[in-house]
Amino acid sequence: MTVPALLRRGLLAGLLAGLFAGLFGLAAAEPTIGAAIRLEGEHAHAHTAGGEPAEQEVFSRGVQQFGLVVATTVTGGSLGLLFGLVYAGVYARDRRKRPWRQALALAAAGFVGVFLLPFLKYPANPPGVGDPATVNQRTAAWLMAIVLGVLGVGLAWWARRRLAEQGRPEPVQHLAMAAIVVAALAGIWLLPANTDPIEVPAHLLWQFRLLSVATQLVLWGGLGAVFGLLGERALRPAPADGAA
Amino acid sequence: MSAHVLKNPAVLAGTLAVLAALFALFATLLDQGQLLTPVLGKAAQTANYLHEFTHDGRHLLGAPCH
Numbered sequence: 001m002t003v004p005a006l007l008r009r010g011l012l013a014g015l016l017a018g019l020f021a022g023l024f025g026l027a028a029a030e031p032t033i034g035a036a037i038r039l040e041g042e043h044a045h046a047h048t049a050g051g052e053p054a055e056q057e058v059f060s061r062g063v064q065q066f067g068l069v070v071a072t073t074v075t076g077g078s079l080g081l082l083f084g085l086v087y088a089g090v091y092a093r094d095r096r097k098r099p100w101r102q103a104l105a106l107a108a109a110g111f112v113g114v115f116l117l118p119f120l121k122y123p124a125n126p127p128g129v130g131d132p133a134t135v136n137q138r139t140a141a142w143l144m145a146i147v148l149g150v151l152g153v154g155l156a157w158w159a160r161r162r163l164a165e166q167g168r169p170e171p172v173q174h175l176a177m178a179a180i181v182v183a184a185l186a187g188i189w190l191l192p193a194n195t196d197p198i199e200v201p202a203h204l205l206w207q208f209r210l211l212s213v214a215t216q217l218v219l220w221g222g223l224g225a226v227f228g229l230l231g232e233r234a235l236r237p238a239p240a241d242g243a244a
Numbered sequence: 245m246s247a248h249v250l251k252n253p254a255v256l257a258g259t260l261a262v263l264a265a266l267f268a269l270f271a272t273l274l275d276q277g278q279l280l281t282p283v284l285g286k287a288a289q290t291a292n293y294l295h296e297f298t299h300d301g302r303h304l305l306g307a308p309c310h
């Protein structure tokens with residue numbers, strides 16, 4: 001399998017997975033986002049009573065809901081391209097060719113490294129939380145957490161492979177992986193805390209964060225599944241009369 | 245990186261894919277008006293079009309937002 005072919009497969013799988021994630025977000029999370037935005041509006045109104053009028057929105061809620069699906073689809077496509085490239089690197093010498101299992105394993109690693117480990121330190125917040133003045137520091141810390149998460153999962157993956165090649169038993173391989181992931185998590189924990197006040201009700205915050213995890217599960221699960229299915233299909237011998 | 249290496253189709257495709265992916269991820273999850281500033285000037289910073297358009301997605305995907 002050539003690199004450009006794997007990139008095409010990754011792009012297609014990522015766009016589809018991002019679309020699924022966006023439609024899931026539209027159906028499941030938009031009510032929670034809408035509730036948070038209404039609270040944000042009331043809050044701003046209470047603070048500027050008698051003062052300037054509330055800030056004019058650039059886009060209507062409908063456009064922003066469409067933007068949600070566009071954002072997840074573009075994000076999915078981008079992650080899919082990177083996924084295809086990493087897949088090419090990780091499985092380049094693998095002669096066993098089990099695309100379904102390999103794609104799901106890599107998607108699980110991506111979910112943990114790119115999303116879950118950073119999320120444990122910097123969980124997603126609904127609209128209305130976050131001081132615009134701190135967005136650059138928060139962004140830098142979040143990107144650093146992603147770098148550490150990807151590094152940790154990558155090292156764990158590499159260590160398991162090395163130990164397996166040396167004939168070490170599975171418990172040793174898996175415990176080494178766990179130790180490396182925990183070390184990465186400890187590194188992420190040392191990053192500066194997000195000090196922005198959270199003024200939304202706890203149940204809304206909890207619901208939003210669960211929905212954020214669920215959206216990422218749809219995204220990474222969809223990416224692994226579609227990529228794996230495309231890989232399985234590519235393994236089948238082409239039908240003699242089939243058009244190219 | 246020499247031009248010779250970039251003639252390898254795998255390396256060229258991989259490099260282009262990484263650049264395209266990072267650009268698209270920046271535009272959808274991180275941009276605070278920077279990308280549109282060359283076109284729209286100061287209006288891009290104040291209105292923050294890309295951020296506002298992808299606002300719900302940024303929040304849901306866990307990216308830091310305003």
Ligand SMILES: [Zn+2]
Pocket residue numbers: 295299302309310
């Ligand atoms: Zn925002």
